[in-house]
Amino acid sequence: MRYGLMTIEVECVPDEVLEAVAESKGPSSAEAQVLARLRMQRSKDRQVHAFRFGNYWVTGPMPDARTEIAMIEIAEEDAEL
Secondary structure, eight states, rough: OBBOOOOOOEEEOOOHHHHHHHHHHTTTHHHHHHHHHHHHHTTOOOOOOEEEETTTTEEEEESOOOHHHHHHHHHHHHOOO
């Protein structure tokens, strides 16, 4: 991050990374909650992944370009507050 300029990207977080972070931060962490939601969705045979952008975590299918732009805009607005 450069001073005065923030770059936010939508990052698809690999399961192994999410599991490790959730384990280290504990069961009440955002990461543990995302992991539980991801497992629940996959148990219903959904093709979903965990994504991190700014301070946000979501689960879902791979976003299209418009959705990714909207996610970044949300995170940028939050960062400006």
